Amino acid sequence: MTAGVATSAGPKAYLSRRYRLSASHRLHSEAYSAEENRAVYGKCNNPHGHGHNYAVEVTLCGPVDTETGMVCDLGDLDAFARRNLLERFDGMNLNTLEVFRDKVSTTENFTAEVYRIFQGFKGAKVVRIRIEETGNNSFEIGEERERG
Amino acid sequence: MILLTRKAEFSSAHYYWNEAWTEAENERVFGRCANKNGHGHNYTLEVTVAGEVDPVLGFVVDLKELKEILEREVVSVYDHRHLNLEVAEFAAGTGLIPTTENIAIAIWRRLEGKIPGARLHRVRVYEMDDLFADYYGER
Numbered sequence: 001m002t003a004g005v006a007t008s009a010g011p012k013a014y015l016s017r018r019y020r021l022s023a024s025h026r027l028h029s030e031a032y033s034a035e036e037n038r039a040v041y042g043k044c045n046n047p048h049g050h051g052h053n054y055a056v057e058v059t060l061c062g063p064v065d066t067e068t069g070m071v072c073d074l075g076d077l078d079a080f081a082r083r084n085l086l087e088r089f090d091g092m093n094l095n096t097l098e099v100f101r102d103k104v105s106t107t108e109n110f111t112a113e114v115y116r117i118f119q120g121f122k123g124a125k126v127v128r129i130r131i132e133e134t135g136n137n138s139f140e141i142g143e144e145r146e147r148g
Numbered sequence: 149m150i151l152l153t154r155k156a157e158f159s160s161a162h163y164y165w166n167e168a169w170t171e172a173e174n175e176r177v178f179g180r181c182a183n184k185n186g187h188g189h190n191y192t193l194e195v196t197v198a199g200e201v202d203p204v205l206g207f208v209v210d211l212k213e214l215k216e217i218l219e220r221e222v223v224s225v226y227d228h229r230h231l232n233l234e235v236a237e238f239a240a241g242t243g244l245i246p247t248t249e250n251i252a253i254a255i256w257r258r259l260e261g262k263i264p265g266a267r268l269h270r271v272r273v274y275e276m277d278d279l280f281a282d283y284y285g286e287r
Contacts, residue, residue, distance in 0.1 A: 010253075011253055011283070011286060011287055012286040012287070013249045013252060013253060013281055013282065013283045013286075014281065014282035014283070014284075015248070015249060015279075015280075015281050015282075016279070016280050016281070016282070017278060017279055018277070018278035018279070019278070020278075059282075064247075064249045064250060064253065066243070067166055067168070067169075068164075068166070068177060068178075068245065068247070069164070069244065069245035069246070069247035069249060069250045070247050070249060071249055071281075073177075074279075075179065
């Protein structure tokens with residue numbers, strides 16, 4: 001935070017922000033035959049694809065800035081997410097994207113990619129990415145603070 | 149060890165303002181949140197405690213008692229109040245801005261040592277369903 005005053009660090013806290021995006025995908029591996037793909041991925045292997053409303057939960061960790069009361073500037077985080085998450089993935093067919101050219105577009109792989117992308121956010125350390133593919137499935141990567 | 153979580157809700161007004169800064173600096177950093185007339189949220193509080201299950205009771209903590217502690221220590225103080233104007237820890241002169249992070253820390257401090265038989269593990273405060281802060285008592 002730069003408001004022309006020195007900042008100082010308070011207690012360490014975690015901030016989480018959720019973003020929603022809709023995308024289609026098809027689970028299909030070039031390593032398998034057509035028959036094996038159908039056997040492994042079932043209805044997710046439908047050649048025409050299907051879609052989800054994904055909820056992406058980004059968790060950041062850091063000292064609460066005593067000048068602002070915040071772990072990071074939410075406007076900066078939202079701008080980063082808009083540019084690097086929503087503009088890249090929302091409304092897209094995941095299988096058409098470069099990142100999934102040699103990788104199956106499972107939500108495991110999607111979560112790993114989103115985690116990699118958010119390591120580029122400079123406002124605070126992104127320690128966990130959790131993606132809900134549906135209300136019943138979620139995937140997360142990062143530190144296991146929850147279980148500590 | 150078992151983790152047990154109890155929810156509570158409160159609706160409060162607040163605004164963000166650093167008294168050490170000029171009006172222009174506050175507006176630049178906090179944007180619409182710096183409106184001194186305040187704005188409000190429906191907050192959801194999730195308090196997670198950790199402990200061993202009492203072999204006779206089968207409880208980590210008596211949920212009714214935990215509910216009453218949350219009501220007494222937090223909800224009755226924050227609900228339908230203006231956090232900057234009516235809650236001691238955020239009052240003018242304290243320098244503590246009622247952000248989601250600071251509310252989580254303040255609630256931890258209100259609850260620490262007040263829950264018999266269990267250890268406070270996490271305080272989670274949702275300002276909205278897409279924004280929440282967690283505090284684990286770390287310095």
